[in-house]
Amino acid sequence: MAEIELKTAPADFRFPTTNQTRHCFTRYIEFHRCLAAKGENSGECERFAKYYRSLCPGEWVERWNEQRESGTFPGPL
């Protein structure tokens, strides 16, 4: 049984208001920029993956993954 660590995405001062939509979007973009810069096998990007998984609903991530595969993702990757 793996040990459960109580840790989640930290608060970001770029998004201090109640609206966290851009926070989720930005974390997702940061993760994929990190992958593009450091490569798929690098372990340094796992931290960013944890962040966007904590903040983004599963359906959103699923839709964004499909858009990335088809090349229609609107964000600056």
Added chain:
Amino acid sequence: ILCPLEAFIVQHILTISVMGLLSCFRSTVLRKCSKGSSGMSRFLYTNNFQRNLISSGGNESYYGYFNRRSYTSLYMGTGTVGGITSARIRVPNVGCEGFMCSSHLSITQRNSRLIHSTSKIVPNSEIQNITTEMVKTPEVSRWMDQVIPTIAPCDAAEPWQLGFQDAATPIMQGIIDLHHDIFFFVIQIGVFVSWVLLRALWHFRSKMNPIPQRIVHGTTIEILWTIFPSVILMFIAIPSFALLYSMDDIVVDPAITIKAIGHQWYWTYEYSDYNNSDEQSLAFDSYMIPEDDLELGQLRLLEVDNRVVVPAKTHLRVIITSADVLHSWAVPSLGVKCDAVPGRLNQISTFIQREGVYYGQCSEICGTNHAFMPIVIEAVSTKDYGSWVSSQVN
């Protein structure tokens, strides 16, 4: 080919579960197998319900609809994977054992005015033993046992309750205190204005004053009734603004993030801090338990089949959104109410100070069954929360 085996394993695990905190764990395989059938079954439910609603001219009973769903769920649970993902285990409600307990604890807490609960918190294993023992006792002594506060207090509205529910967070305690402060001013102003009005009506009545006075201006009274209301408003606004800005405690890093997604007409909760991939997800749906399926002591229109389990004395972040129409995620004991807007993530921070079970309801009109999508939060100790997450993830 793997679907029946997975279904059998999951069904076996569900049968073994006693505490009832097991939720619909969707692994990669199960998600691909069960996603279509779950969606199809929900579509059929909604379509069937709407068809019946039209045919019966709007006199359809909501409980009939829920009963039909329960029956279908039990039927589907025998063999198909879709039914298993929506199966519900009927276990005793370990958090709330009747109104007597709630009333007793509420009176105790109101008299002592303590935020921290004075009742004895029993660990989960003992809760199970107590529940098992209570089932064996006869009807009369069972009700007598429920007076003793030996389990976590339950926070739900009492019948015809007018005041606030007991506070479980500093924000709610601040809201209650602010209400008391402002009510003091409201009573004073109401009495004073009523006195002035009645005195004017009495002293300036036509019998004593046949010729009305022609007062058009008074410098002194103008100054007085401008300065004094300003001072009163300042005494009201300063604590109000202090509380309002203290609710935005963005400076504290939370330990847990929970996502509440509103649907017509249920809530979906996601815990994604423990995922290692995008497909893995600790997510479950939270449906209201129909009135016909309630156990003794459970609350009508408030119980759900899967509760939100959070640790007490821990900073939480709840991200609220919706998948179809506007909802509102509101739990009075925690002092939170936040709109669920589709396409937008709203964040609230909370810090639950005592272990217990807290009830809320959707607070934005969202359709026919707006009244039948409650919210139940169970605050447990950190160790119990770790056990719960381990049982869900693995």
